[in-house]
Amino acid sequence: xxxxxxxxxxxxxxxxxxxxxxxxxxxxxxxxxxxxxxxxxxxxxxxxxxxxxxxxxxxxxxxxxxxxxxxxxxxxxxxxxxxxxxxxxxxxxxxxxxxxxxxxxxxxxxxxxxxx
Amino acid sequence: xxxxxxxxxxxxxxxxxxxxxxxxxxxxxxxxxxxxxxxxxxxxxxxxxxxxxxxxxxxxxxxxxxxxxxxxxxxxxxxxxxxxxxxxxxxxxxxxxxxxxxxxxxxxxxxx
Numbered sequence: 001x002x003x004x005x006x007x008x009x010x011x012x013x014x015x016x017x018x019x020x021x022x023x024x025x026x027x028x029x030x031x032x033x034x035x036x037x038x039x040x041x042x043x044x045x046x047x048x049x050x051x052x053x054x055x056x057x058x059x060x061x062x063x064x065x066x067x068x069x070x071x072x073x074x075x076x077x078x079x080x081x082x083x084x085x086x087x088x089x090x091x092x093x094x095x096x097x098x099x100x101x102x103x104x105x106x107x108x109x110x111x112x113x114x115x116x
Numbered sequence: 117x118x119x120x121x122x123x124x125x126x127x128x129x130x131x132x133x134x135x136x137x138x139x140x141x142x143x144x145x146x147x148x149x150x151x152x153x154x155x156x157x158x159x160x161x162x163x164x165x166x167x168x169x170x171x172x173x174x175x176x177x178x179x180x181x182x183x184x185x186x187x188x189x190x191x192x193x194x195x196x197x198x199x200x201x202x203x204x205x206x207x208x209x210x211x212x213x214x215x216x217x218x219x220x221x222x223x224x225x226x227x228x
Contacts, residue, residue, distance in 0.1 A: 004158075033215070042204065043159075043218035056213065091158065104149060104161040105206075105216060 002026075006092050006108035013082055014116055021077045021111045025094030030072050033093045033105065036061075043091065049075060050097070082115045089113070120148070120205040120219035128225045135192040137222040139205030140185075146210040148181060148188050153202045153221070162190075162203075167210065197228040 005024040013019050025032050030051045035043040045059040049069040060066070064082075069075040079086055089112050093105040123138045139148065147166045151159040165172045165181045165188065172179050178191040192199055202223050206216035 035218070042220035043206075045215055045217065048215055056215065089157065093159075104164060105151075105159070107151075107158040107160070109158040 004092055004094055004106050004108035006090075006111050008111060009109060010112045010114075012114045012116065015084060016081055018078065018080045019082055019113065021079075021090050021092075021113070023075045023077070023092030023108060025073070025075070025092070026106055028072075028096070029094035029106070030097050031095045031103070032069060032075050033095075034067060034075070034077050035091045035093065037089045037091060037110075039088070046077070046090075079113075082113075084115050087113055087115045120207045120217065122203070122205055122219045122222040124222060125220065126223045126225075128227065129195060130227050131195060131197055133195055133226075135195050135199070135224055135226070137190045137203050137224070139188045139190070139207075139219060141188075141205075141207045142186065143207075144210045145183075145207045146214070147208050148179075149206045149208070149216060150177075150179060150188075150190050151204045151206060151218075153204065159204065192224075195224075195226045197226050200224060200226050 007022045033048045034046040037043050047057050047067045049055045064080045067077045089110040091110045093107045095103040095105050120139045120141045149164045150162045153159045163174045163179050165179050176193045181188045202221040204218050204221045206218045208216050
């Protein structure tokens with residue numbers, strides 16, 4: 001596609017349930033990032049993938065959060081046993097290559113997650 | 117942790133006026149980027165300035181960088197109602213991780 005695509009755009013779930021968020025990056029972009037944005041706050045880094053290298057998971061807030069990426073394409077962010085504090089917009093971004101410093105990020109429209 | 121911090125948190129101006137937003141950061145950077153966000157969803161890249169640059173222009177946008185003060189400013193000239201949005205700076209550290217770190221943003225409202 002022309003841009004970064006995220007699905008679903010909105011997700012309402014009950015506390016304790018698992019959720020899976022999907023991101024389709026721009027074709028050819030080897031770097032993929034997940035960020036979280038709570039209401040009125042800045043972006044909090046979660047995880048990034050670069051090609052076949054081991055992902056940088058340093059931003060994941062707990063072991064309930066995990067993410068996978070298939071090659072250089074689709075990524076899924078999974079949150080297990082959701083808590084109310086997980087409610088936020090989850091943003092995915094891709095760029096050409098993280099090793100080429102200065103590459104700008106292209107963002108998807110995000111998934112608004114609401115945990116009741 | 118958030119590297120860049122924008123100031124002010126909120127800015128309200130009239131159409132035609134200039135809007136200035138500032139970003140301060142703490143560690144050495146390779147470059148600094150500004151993004152715009154409408155309605156709390158996806159961000160759009162506006163401009164990138166490298167650590168060896170002091171000023172860049174793009175249309176009505178002017179960005180400055182002062183590495184000695186670890187600060188940057190974004191100036192929007194002749195603002196329009198359509199410029200209403202949140203603006204974020206993102207710093208890319210020098211060496212090691214190239215992951216952009218975002219600040220909390222400045223909420224700009226331009227009144228017609």
